[in-house]
Amino acid sequence: MSLDxxxxxxxxxxxxxxxxxxxxxxxxxxxxxxxVVNFAHGEMMTVAMYAATLLFGAxxxxxxxxMLPVAAAxxxxxxxxxxxxxxxxxxxxxxxQFMLLVALAIILVxxxxxxxxxxxxxxxxxxxxxxxxxxxxxxxKARLYAAGAAVVTAAGLFLFFRRTLTxxxxxxxxxxxxxxxxxxxxxxxxxxxxxxxxxxxxxVAGCAMVVLVDxxxxxxxxxxxxxxxxxxxxxxxxxxxxxxxxxxIGASEALAGLFIVPSAKSMFSFGLLILVLLFRPQGxxxxxP
Amino acid sequence: xxxxxTYLGILVILLVAFPAVAGAYALSVAxxxxxxxxxxxxxxxxxxxxxxLSLGHSIYVGVAAYAAGAMFYHWGIGPWAGLWVAIALxxxxxxxxxxxxxxxxxxxxxxALLTIAFAEFTRIGxxxxxxxxxxxxxxxxxxxxxxxxxxxxxxxxxxxxxxxLALAASAFIACFLLLKSKxxxxxxxxxxxxxxxxxxxxxxxxxxMLAMAISSGMTAIAGVFFAFYYNNxxxxxxxxxxRSIEIILGxxxxxxxxxxxxxxxxxxxxxxxxxxxxxLAALGWEIPGIKQVFYGVVLLAVVMFLPxxxxxxxxxxxxxxxxxxx
Numbered sequence: 328m329s330l331d332x333x334x335x336x337x338x339x340x341x342x343x344x345x346x347x348x349x350x351x352x353x354x355x356x357x358x359x360x361x362x363v364v365n366f367a368h369g370e371m372m373t374v375a376m377y378a379a380t381l382l383f384g385a386x387x388x389x390x391x392x393x394m395l396p397v398a399a400a401x402x403x404x405x406x407x408x409x410x411x412x413x414x415x416x417x418x419x420x421x422x423x424q425f426m427l428l429v430a431l432a433i434i435l436v437x438x439x440x441x442x443x444x445x446x447x448x449x450x451x452x453x454x455x456x457x458x459x460x461x462x463x464x465x466x467x468k469a470r471l472y473a474a475g476a477a478v479v480t481a482a483g484l485f486l487f488f489r490r491t492l493t494x495x496x497x498x499x500x501x502x503x504x505x506x507x508x509x510x511x512x513x514x515x516x517x518x519x520x521x522x523x524x525x526x527x528x529x530x531v532a533g534c535a536m537v538v539l540v541d542x543x544x545x546x547x548x549x550x551x552x553x554x555x556x557x558x559x560x561x562x563x564x565x566x567x568x569x570x571x572x573x574x575x576i577g578a579s580e581a582l583a584g585l586f587i588v589p590s591a592k593s594m595f596s597f598g599l600l601i602l603v604l605l606f607r608p609q610g611x612x613x614x615x616p
Numbered sequence: 617x618x619x620x621x622t623y624l625g626i627l628v629i630l631l632v633a634f635p636a637v638a639g640a641y642a643l644s645v646a647x648x649x650x651x652x653x654x655x656x657x658x659x660x661x662x663x664x665x666x667x668x669l670s671l672g673h674s675i676y677v678g679v680a681a682y683a684a685g686a687m688f689y690h691w692g693i694g695p696w697a698g699l700w701v702a703i704a705l706x707x708x709x710x711x712x713x714x715x716x717x718x719x720x721x722x723x724x725x726x727x728a729l730l731t732i733a734f735a736e737f738t739r740i741g742x743x744x745x746x747x748x749x750x751x752x753x754x755x756x757x758x759x760x761x762x763x764x765x766x767x768x769x770x771x772x773x774x775x776x777x778x779x780x781l782a783l784a785a786s787a788f789i790a791c792f793l794l795l796k797s798k799x800x801x802x803x804x805x806x807x808x809x810x811x812x813x814x815x816x817x818x819x820x821x822x823x824x825m826l827a828m829a830i831s832s833g834m835t836a837i838a839g840v841f842f843a844f845y846y847n848n849x850x851x852x853x854x855x856x857x858x859r860s861i862e863i864i865l866g867x868x869x870x871x872x873x874x875x876x877x878x879x880x881x882x883x884x885x886x887x888x889x890x891x892x893x894x895x896l897a898a899l900g901w902e903i904p905g906i907k908q909v910f911y912g913v914v915l916l917a918v919v920m921f922l923p924x925x926x927x928x929x930x931x932x933x934x935x936x937x938x939x940x941x942x
Contacts, residue, residue: 358725364725364728364729412920415920419923420872421669421724421725421728422663422669422864422868422872423868423919423923425669425671425728425864426864426865426868426869426915426919427916427919427920429861429915430912430913430915430916430919431912431916432912433908433909433911433912433915434908434909434912434913434916436905436908437905437906437907437908437909437912438905438909439905440904440905440908441903441904441905441906441909444904445904544905548857548858552732552736552857555729555732555733556733559726559729559733563725563726588744590740590743590744590751591740591743591744593736593740594737594740594741594744597733597736597737597740598737600733601730601733601734601737604717604720604722604726604729604730604733605716605720606720608720608721608722608726
């Protein structure tokens, strides 16, 4: 096994990991503020992936351009979902919230199955087979673009939370729910806004992911679990942690696929998750709750 | 309490007499209901009594099913010996997970995700154990359907029905007694407010571990039943997170922390699922996925409009003690 091969695999894993990281970032932001674990996260992402294949099939719209309309639609859907369904549940016990989102996940997976059938769908664009050569290292164009889109979106979200008044208000809600209410913030609106933003992460990650893999309805639960692993490894509620977790999981999955059996690759991730939970339960970059 | 026991007596008589009037299909549905009533009761010890949300109970069903199944498959050792091995393994596993989680102060959402991680880890691990059949599955010798062979737990469907009825009834009684015991009161104190319980001098760690041991041991028995009832085991199916969700659905829909909740929830969900299948077949709408969409919508409606589950609402209507054993 040559060093070149390993380097290629790691780079591909890191780039895919950045897209995973963006997906997990959505989960992390939602949990960090609303304190609800979105058990329908991966299922929502597959909806975005199907939306991208539809736009590509009907309008020949490149998935990287389809990100804009899909993200806009997801923002509205996420906002409505939080406002209509989840807000009444924020004071209820965790198992009750869990049931709500599991029911939603069941509806989404099977709704997709109903509409699109069980067969895999994909988009075919010409740059999928091209790559950049850096010496002896090959980087897939599609993968690099996908990772770029993920980084840009994450950076945009980061700036929003740091620089804008609304972003600061959302962080205030996350830090102190009651305090935010006392100073007159519209907490329910800010929660819905947060869920909308988390959904935008999903929309972008979904559109980017569809260039890299084929989509089936059954992919949803897999991505949900993957997102859990990533946010816990990185630190639930930490934005940088989600990206770091994504990169770590992406690279470790790629390496596990190379050195062990490919089908055992997620065992590696779950093993890493268990270790992190036991020795650093707040995650690599998380703060102690 | 008198009225409650009268209703309970009528229910038991009906269930015992049920196979006399039921067809093969109804019997299999009833067995499934009792199975979920039992596993729901076992999960309820963790969540409903002690307040620890486990989302990975499929791990105990799976490990127990594979333990007893492998002993039978490889060495011809019957399920009665396998049962004890399965229980011992699952209790040890439960205690190990509990020890790791509770020692490091992992609770709430983090505990729930840890249990999922362990179940998934085990699922993928079993997929790569060739001794147990790997992803291709393990098949136990098909049951003798005409004669009853209690030693090997082989027999007609009615035998499995009564076995499951006995298990569900024992679990009900055990949970009733547990709730009235010292442990039961300590658990409820921990569930309501862990810090306050600790401040009162309750050894929170020890009682949570006890809940874990009882819950995983009870679930193990269901796993052994599963192995000898279905006779084929696939890691992909038995450890799947949707199996854990199925276990949880009954008590959550029925009423977490109540004794009747898991039973009622299991009945409602199983009948609902079968009812939807039949209704769709009658309408000729047999498109893959449509059944689960309806199921999801009903689930959504129940969690939204009956936040405490069906049993507390129903009990109020019937004028029963809604907290029966709460």
